[in-house]
Amino acid sequence: MKPIKSFREYVQILKEYNEVVAINQEVDWNLEMSAIIRRAYELPAPAPLFKSIKDSTLGFEVLGAPVGMSPNKEHPFIRVALSLGLPINTPAPELVEAWSHLPDVTPISPRLVTDGECKENKLFDDEIDLTKLPTPYIHVGDGGRYINTYGILIVRTPDGSWVNWSISRVMLEGPRTMAGVVIASQHLGKIYKEWKAIGKEMPFALCLGVDPGIAMIAGYPLPDNVNEGEMIGGWYGEPIDVVKCETSDLEVPATSEIVIEGTASLEEMIPEGPMGEYAGYTWVGHEKPVPRFHVTAMTHRNNPIMPVCAAGIPPEENHTNWGVAIAASIQNELRKKGLPIKECFIPLESAVHWLVVTVDRRQQRDDNEELAHEIGKTVFATRGGSYVPKVIVVDDDIDPSDINQVVWALATRHHPDKRKAMKDQNVLPLVAYLDAKEKRGGQTTKIVYNCLLPLKKWTDKSPLEASFRGYPEELRNHIIENWEKYGY
Numbered sequence: 001m002k003p004i005k006s007f008r009e010y011v012q013i014l015k016e017y018n019e020v021v022a023i024n025q026e027v028d029w030n031l032e033m034s035a036i037i038r039r040a041y042e043l044p045a046p047a048p049l050f051k052s053i054k055d056s057t058l059g060f061e062v063l064g065a066p067v068g069m070s071p072n073k074e075h076p077f078i079r080v081a082l083s084l085g086l087p088i089n090t091p092a093p094e095l096v097e098a099w100s101h102l103p104d105v106t107p108i109s110p111r112l113v114t115d116g117e118c119k120e121n122k123l124f125d126d127e128i129d130l131t132k133l134p135t136p137y138i139h140v141g142d143g144g145r146y147i148n149t150y151g152i153l154i155v156r157t158p159d160g161s162w163v164n165w166s167i168s169r170v171m172l173e174g175p176r177t178m179a180g181v182v183i184a185s186q187h188l189g190k191i192y193k194e195w196k197a198i199g200k201e202m203p204f205a206l207c208l209g210v211d212p213g214i215a216m217i218a219g220y221p222l223p224d225n226v227n228e229g230e231m232i233g234g235w236y237g238e239p240i241d242v243v244k245c246e247t248s249d250l251e252v253p254a255t256s257e258i259v260i261e262g263t264a265s266l267e268e269m270i271p272e273g274p275m276g277e278y279a280g281y282t283w284v285g286h287e288k289p290v291p292r293f294h295v296t297a298m299t300h301r302n303n304p305i306m307p308v309c310a311a312g313i314p315p316e317e318n319h320t321n322w323g324v325a326i327a328a329s330i331q332n333e334l335r336k337k338g339l340p341i342k343e344c345f346i347p348l349e350s351a352v353h354w355l356v357v358t359v360d361r362r363q364q365r366d367d368n369e370e371l372a373h374e375i376g377k378t379v380f381a382t383r384g385g386s387y388v389p390k391v392i393v394v395d396d397d398i399d400p401s402d403i404n405q406v407v408w409a410l411a412t413r414h415h416p417d418k419r420k421a422m423k424d425q426n427v428l429p430l431v432a433y434l435d436a437k438e439k440r441g442g443q444t445t446k447i448v449y450n451c452l453l454p455l456k457k458w459t460d461k462s463p464l465e466a467s468f469r470g471y472p473e474e475l476r477n478h479i480i481e482n483w484e485k486y487g488y
């Protein structure tokens with residue numbers, strides 16, 4: 001398949017695959033819209049496309065759950081596959097395998113064009129009223145309405161050498177102000193620090209509704225100083241079109257549905273949060289000071305479509321987009337290290353708290369305990385591994401994307417004496433169980449569960465798996481072919 005080169009095209013293709021339900025009746029931005037999105041995730045159901053949102057500018061639409069799981073039981077990851085430009089029947093481990101090669105593409109710089117769809121409407125200064133956008137109040141207990149949950153923030157270093165595209169939540173404050181989450185250890189925070197060092201406010205562009213591949217790469221844990229715009233060009237095999245902003249020199253994807261431009265204050269700090277997060281909790285009362293984002297311009301397509309992710313209990317985009325990307329980046333690093341791994345996957349049900357790594361039995365070493373420890377140490381040293389607090393190492397007879405198999409392996413193959421705790425590891429402050437000290441310091445104890453069976457398991461005296469796949473292949477195929485004849 002060819003990559004999908006705009007969010008508008010993505011929505012249309014989702015419709016063709018029955019992955020969208022248009023909701024024409026008016027819905028309230030205050031909880032109702034997000035509650036519908038949450039139910040769509042959890043059933044799962046097609047992505048809701050809201051055509052009429054209370055107290056919002058006429059013609060503005062919202063697509064909820066843009067990369068949620070599909071009700072299509074044969075192809076549950078169809079939205080992820082389409083986002084990456086891959087066949088819709090690509091299984092989860094193969095999605096990770098394909099995406100793991102992103103760091104190895106030859107970068108292709110974006111192509112600057114003079115005009116684009118995002119310039120169809122232009123608003124400046126007092127013409128802008130962000131409160132009229134269909135911005136949802138997502139969870140009971142949230143600190144405010146979140147204008148960005150699945151758009152990309154574009155910033156660059158003062159010298160222009162590093163342009164970063166990332167997904168970072170942004171809370172609405174007023175008609176022309178927003179609260180932007182800037183975490184020091186993240187790329188956005190590192191670039192913000194450079195602007196602060198020279199005493200100049202950081203220009204930003206918030207793009208809502210971008211190519212699905214751009215949203216996917218914005219969740220990929222690429223190294224410092226790597227430009228996502230060049231890497232997605234390498235992934236597509238051709239440059240993406242960008243246009244200049246109206247009030248800064250930043251360049252944005254030309255097909256963006258909505259672009260909000262402005263600067264991040266160095267001095268003005270305002271409260272942000274809490275927000276229901278990817279771990280599945282809303283920590284009521286946990287607000288924090290963040291920079292105020294001042295808005296100077298807004299451009300948008302005619303009848304723009306705004307994406308919304310209602311974060312929370314899996315699965316949603318934090319687990320499909322981010323989880324697949326983290327697993328892919330770690331798989332790339334483990335392979336480069338020469339370790340005998342076969343697949344990596346972050347089970348959606350673990351809310352990005354588990355990484356399952358399978359080991360190729362044909363290359364297995366005599367000392368499985370040391371191998372599992374080496375895998376864990378390598379994982380935690382990567383940027384992607386900084387997000388994951390627990391690693392489960394299993395033999396390759398386990399499908400890492402099948403939570404039932406993972407739980408079975410963890411329960412029956414892991415000896416409590418064979419877990420390896422590693423102290424003082426870098427961690428994302430949003431990990432659910434961290435205490436206040438760990439959140440501030442960005443470090444915690446992480447663990448590796450060694451579920452590798454001794455090599456002697458594979459001798460003639462080894463136990464056999466008591467399951468359907470333990471029967472001869474010819475018999476299994478016969479039963480599958482005659483399943484309906486049996487009365488099922």
